Amino acid sequence: MLTFRQAEQAYREHVLSDLDTRLSLGVLEDSDRLGDPSLEAEQQHMQAAAALLEQLQQVETDGFEQQLDIELMQRSLKLDLFFHNLQQHGEPQRRRMPNGVDGISAGIFQLFINDEREPEPRLDDILSRLQMAPAYLSTELQVITQPITRWCATELEQGEGIPSLFDTIYDWAEQIGYGKLAELKAAIEACNAALSDYLRELKSRDTIDDFAIGEDKVKELLALRQIDKTPAQLAAMASEFMAETQQLLAELTDKLVKKYDLDATTSQADLHEFLNNHYAAEIKGERLDSVLDYYHEHRQKIEDFIQQNTLFPLPEQQSMRILQTPDFLEPVIPAGAMWPPLALREGEKTSMVYLTLKEDQLAEHNQLGIPMMMVHEGTPGHHLQFASAALHESFIRRIYSANEHAEGWTTMLEDYMLDIGYVSDDIVDEVRFVTKREILRLVARVGIDLYFMTGNKDYLQVGLDLDFSSDDPFENAAKLLKTATGFTDGRVQAELNWYSSEQGYPLSYLTGNRMVWQLKQDIMDANKKRLDSDELDRQFHDVYLKSGCMPVASLRKVFEHYGYL
Structure with a gap:
């Protein structure tokens, strides 16, 4: 032994x-x-x-x-x-x-x-x-x-x-x-x-089109990742989230159409395009990489806001670099991605945030989306999460890959940071609209991930009235993703590249989002430590970040162990 x-x-x-x-x-x-x-x-x-x-x-x-x-x-x-x-x-x-x-x-x-x-x-x-x-x-x-x-x-x-x-x-x-x-x-x-x-x-080489692994293997994979739902239950969860989000988007669309004096028949997709253009990031000197200046600016603004409100524990030895995605990574980085700090490197914990800047995808980088991109990829999102985990004394908690833990945290923050007032009132509806349109990718990812893994088209039915009669799984998947999010065609194809090869990862975003919000809600409802809401928020963030990487189901045990549940 x-x-x-x-x-x-x-x-x-x-x-x-x-x-x-x-x-x-x-x-x-x-x-x-x-x-x-x-x-x-x-x-x-x-x-x-x-x-x-x-x-x-x-x-x-x-x-x-x-x-x-x-x-x-x-x-x-x-x-x-x-x-x-x-x-x-x-x-x-x-x-x-x-x-x-x-x-x-x-x-x-x-x-x-x-x-x-x-x-x-x-x-x-x-x-x-x-x-x-x-x-x-x-x-x-x-x-x-x-x-x-x-x-x-x-x-x-x-x-x-x-x-x-x-x-x-x-x-x-x-x-x-x-x-x-x-x-x-x-x-x-x-x-x-x-x-x-x-x-x-x-x-x-001759190639094979079909890459499904089958329903039984998907169930096995979900169990290994401690996701206590069947594929059918995940699809139902995605449909419910779609309905809730579409209702909110309809309300925001009505407000914003009136605010900008647009035609009353303006669709969500047309409003999204209007806002992208209206709040486009200015290209300086015809240099695409000048867009990065906006990301650097918001990174600092977010950190200042967090420190002023003492919302999250910020380690002293951490930093982040923001770079344009190199050519060879563009096919698999649709808009942005974060390379976490090297978990075993001593000293400062440095993340690398890569942003894909292409002429046909510049609409993805605007002054409404950039703040939330930095919340998600930077601080208090992935960078802070992994920089904190890299300081944990446990080897396994520095390196464990739990996608629903990581993505659940970051997507939860997209709503949380808006709710607590990071974005000014004059554009908060615009940012929330763009963020909610963007977050519909989570719904599409559940359906597409399950469809790609099982070959069952029924999983694409997540609340949109679309025809998925094509024999090409990528044509069907692209139709769902494009309709749900309004992504550019280039981004749609880049997204599908990695959806197809990272089995079980795409569905972890919405699954993790729901699991993290439920965990937080359960802790708030129990409130065993009798704390006010702000202090309970701080302690939730503190335990989440300082416990290291693990499945959300395991993290729930940590909160139970420390007397929050």
């Missing part, structure tokens, strides 16, 4: 035995090496996971906190094994999902943009990885048999942007006088040639 400390160390060693994971968490040992994409390497890693899971069944724990950590370790390993064993058309899903582009570029990009060391050792690591990339891509082609059509198309699109990343790195190396420029140039040329061969070979 293992002691808790032995179990935690064994779990840590297992997680960090994967080179890609190790670097992504901020551990620089072996940062000059690419991981092994072979099926043999994955099989060995999963055999070790199964053996460790068995060991964790019997561990000596001392109290609630240690027992909770063991449960989280077990659940994490079970999820890894679930996806390892997941099949697509008689073969492991891994063989249907090309990942060579991310495999060679993710670590290089991190070393380039998010590494605190001097340039020389970082470039040495990048050079080494570039030299290994051709062999990596060759192995990836051996792994992939007949890929899923959409996943293959996304890989091809991402691959087209990689040479621009390498060009930027070479320019940087040249500017700082890197001593191995000739080697770097040769490695980039060889990598680009290998990448071109890899993409050409992928493009020539």
Whole structure:
């Protein structure tokens, strides 16, 4: 029988035995090496996971906190094994999902943009990885048999942007006088040639359109993520949320149409377009990246508001960088995304917020949407949440991936920050309208995620009267997403790229939103500590942020343990 400390160390060693994971968490040992994409390497890693899971069944724990950590370790390993064993058309899903582009570029990009060391050792690591990339891509082609059509198309699109990343790195190396420029140039040329061969070979492969995993697997996945609802119940929840939100949008539409003296027949979609144009972010000097100035401005305004009202605990050692999305990530970042602080890096906890700025998607970035984007991705949203978790003493709570915990927190905040008066009264209705139109993506994501995973079109019926008769799942999904949200066509397609490959993640937004609001409501109703509403808010935020990452169902146990429920 293992002691808790032995179990935690064994779990840590297992997680960090994967080179890609190790670097992504901020551990620089072996940062000059690419991981092994072979099926043999994955099989060995999963055999070790199964053996460790068995060991964790019997561990000596001392109290609630240690027992909770063991449960989280077990659940994490079970999820890894679930996806390892997941099949697509008689073969492991891994063989249907090309990942060579991310495999060679993710670590290089991190070393380039998010590494605190001097340039020389970082470039040495990048050079080494570039030299290994051709062999990596060759192995990836051996792994992939007949890929899923959409996943293959996304890989091809991402691959087209990689040479621009390498060009930027070479320019940087040249500017700082890197001593191995000739080697770097040769490695980039060889990598680009290998990448071109890899993409050409992928493009020539026969592909498979269907990628559903079936209702039973979806139920299994929901149970592993501690989401205590069936797919049908989740779809019903989405329909109910759609009806509630549409009623509010109708009321806001009536108010705003009168306020701006628009035609009485103005639709929600037309009003949304009018507001996007009316409050468009000014492009300065024809530079798209000048839009980032508005994000920086609101980031500071939000932090000032939070400090003045002492709403959330703000760690001293935390920071956030706001950047334009690089070309090769645009196919999978529709509007914005946040790379959390590297959980195991010592010192300041720094997040990277990427914003996709394209001519055909600039309507997504306006002075009504920008404040809520920063609430969601920055502080008090994902950045604050993960920066706080990265300070937790528990290894598993620094790294645990619980999507409904993360997205439930941030989407709850979109309403909360409006309710407590962050946005001025003169435009609060406009911001709420745009936010509620935007939040309908949560409803669409539930329906589309369930549809993609099961192949059942009924899950697309979330309260809109639409015809889903197409045999193309992406045409049906796009119709729902476009109608529900008014997103640009470019954003719709980028959203669907990741919906299709991140099974169970898209539905976590609304599911998490409902779970977090219910948890908060239950705590308010119980009010066992007899606190006023403002102080109860503060303590809810404090416990939520300082408990680390875990499923919302596990977090409920934490609040029970501390006497709030």
